[in-house]
Amino acid sequence: MRWAIVATLGVMVGRTVFAAPTVQVSPSPIVLGDVERVTIAVKGLPGSGEAQAWVNVGEVESVSTAGETIRLGYRPPKDHFPQMLCLLLWRDPVRPLVVRLPMLAHTELPVRTQPDAQVTLAVGDRVFGPHSSGKTGRLKITVLVPPGMSQGRAEAIGRNGLVTTRTVHIRQPPYNTLALGVSPSTGQLRRFIPRAAAAPRSAARGARGPARRPAGARGTQLPGVRFEIIVASAVAAGATPTLMVARQTGPSVGLPPRQDAPGRWSATWSPDASGEWTVTAAGQGPSRRSVRVVVAPAPSPPPPASMPLPVVRLPLPPRPTPAGFWKALGWGLTIAAGAMHNTGELLTPRFSLEGGADHRLWIGRLGLRLHVGLGWGGKEIRLDKTTSSASVVLVPIGVLASYQLPIGRLTPGIALGPLAQVVSYRSDGTDTGQVGRSEVVAGILALVEARLAFGPGALLLRAGYQHSRLDSLDVTLLAGGILAEAGYQLDL
Numbered sequence: 001m002r003w004a005i006v007a008t009l010g011v012m013v014g015r016t017v018f019a020a021p022t023v024q025v026s027p028s029p030i031v032l033g034d035v036e037r038v039t040i041a042v043k044g045l046p047g048s049g050e051a052q053a054w055v056n057v058g059e060v061e062s063v064s065t066a067g068e069t070i071r072l073g074y075r076p077p078k079d080h081f082p083q084m085l086c087l088l089l090w091r092d093p094v095r096p097l098v099v100r101l102p103m104l105a106h107t108e109l110p111v112r113t114q115p116d117a118q119v120t121l122a123v124g125d126r127v128f129g130p131h132s133s134g135k136t137g138r139l140k141i142t143v144l145v146p147p148g149m150s151q152g153r154a155e156a157i158g159r160n161g162l163v164t165t166r167t168v169h170i171r172q173p174p175y176n177t178l179a180l181g182v183s184p185s186t187g188q189l190r191r192f193i194p195r196a197a198a199a200p201r202s203a204a205r206g207a208r209g210p211a212r213r214p215a216g217a218r219g220t221q222l223p224g225v226r227f228e229i230i231v232a233s234a235v236a237a238g239a240t241p242t243l244m245v246a247r248q249t250g251p252s253v254g255l256p257p258r259q260d261a262p263g264r265w266s267a268t269w270s271p272d273a274s275g276e277w278t279v280t281a282a283g284q285g286p287s288r289r290s291v292r293v294v295v296a297p298a299p300s301p302p303p304p305a306s307m308p309l310p311v312v313r314l315p316l317p318p319r320p321t322p323a324g325f326w327k328a329l330g331w332g333l334t335i336a337a338g339a340m341h342n343t344g345e346l347l348t349p350r351f352s353l354e355g356g357a358d359h360r361l362w363i364g365r366l367g368l369r370l371h372v373g374l375g376w377g378g379k380e381i382r383l384d385k386t387t388s389s390a391s392v393v394l395v396p397i398g399v400l401a402s403y404q405l406p407i408g409r410l411t412p413g414i415a416l417g418p419l420a421q422v423v424s425y426r427s428d429g430t431d432t433g434q435v436g437r438s439e440v441v442a443g444i445l446a447l448v449e450a451r452l453a454f455g456p457g458a459l460l461l462r463a464g465y466q467h468s469r470l471d472s473l474d475v476t477l478l479a480g481g482i483l484a485e486a487g488y489q490l491d492l
Contacts, residue, residue: 121152
């Protein structure tokens with residue numbers, strides 16, 4: 001097993017200075033695509049509370065403490081491009097420890113030079129090659145790229161000994177750089193129940209005078225509930241993020257972050273009501289992280305022991321609360337317009353109306369929709385001296401199963417399901433006379449879509465294929481084809 005010390009930090013609590021913690025990583029370096037699990041050991045972090053850890057990408061699978069060593073089991077992200085891991089480790093009563101670990105990735109860089117040259121490529125402090133450019137003078141070199149490296153340097157030595165150099169640009173895709181921690185939460189859904197203060201002793205012993213109202217019985221206010229929010233960036237010189245808290249059924253409220261150190265901010269939050277809350281930190285581009293917290297109401301304090309007269313109160317039935325399944329449902333109404341075209345040269349304008357619900361899963365949302373569409377078109381057919389015209393009206397009605405994966409403000413998704421289509425057609429011919437009929441045919445509808453959050457809903461852009469076929473004595477028609485639509489979804 002190979003270990004490498006990658007970070008040391010000094011920690012001070014009050015006036016006591018502790019030794020700098022050491023961080024060890026195995027395997028090292030972390031190469032995305034080559035490792036599936038990483039062990040991170042932190043030694044010398046003071047504190048006696050439960051260790052809590054958050055990251056900006058990937059997932060912390062386990063946290064264990066043995067003596068002065070905190071050991072983390074970390075699973076790297078599935079996106080195999082260079083990223084900087086930002087680890088936020090918290091253990092009361094000290095301030096959080098921020099560790100930034102580079103995660104490298106393999107990539108191929110194209111190089112073009114003179115034929116039969118020896119080419120080397122330098123990326124940072126690593127040199128790859130030499131490789132022969134062959135007879136074409138073109139080759140691709142596999143290199144190991146650290147995060148933040150935007151260019152490399154290629155050097156080619158020709159057959160005549162001439163040395164040429166050039167800069168090779170490296171594309172670095174954007175990724176989430178923010179790690180968000182909420183204490184005393186562990187980053188997962190957890191309930192916090194504030195303690196209700198006991199009744200005053202004077203009331204319990206039957207002292208003279210009116211009984212004082214017990215502390216803690218103040219309606220929706222939750223005394224003693226306080227959370228510390230910490231945000232750390234994988235880039236030490238990153239811009240200040242935006243912090244917001246919101247209830248599931250209420251508006252978002254901003255929190256002013258204070259900068260504790262380069263690339264680290266904090267804020268204090270005291271909820272004023274029980275329920276499910278979402279704490280969100282948002283930065284530039286795809287940098288966005290959220291933590292869900294559930295605050296349970298404080299238990300009712302016991303009544304005073306001394307009362308002038310006994311009072312009998314009938315217990316009220318508990319107020320029903322919506323089940324977890326219904327709280328995770330979301331409703332929406334979609335209106336879209338576009339066009340549909342098939343190989344039979346039938347081009348029809350198309351309008352659609354959708355209504356349905358989706359359920360929040362651990363990853364993404366699974367939904368069910370009712371889809372109603374409307375399309376029409378016509379065509380003139382000439383054969384020798386005979387001229388005829390045909391018109392058709394299509395009304396597809398389908399039930400679609402959908403899956404959506406929210407990524408920041410953008411939500412890609414797919415939908416698939418059967419449909420029943422009402423096809424009304426009319427044909428006029430000088431020889432055959434007029435023919436008109438309406439029939440119902442079965443089919444299938446498949447859609448690929450993308451939604452961008454805007455206002456109270458989202459802008460919609462999608463494409464797909466509708467397939468149904470009409471075979472009758474009078475006409476054979478492919479009542480479907482490739483379709484494209486744009487519209488708007490309103491969240492209800």
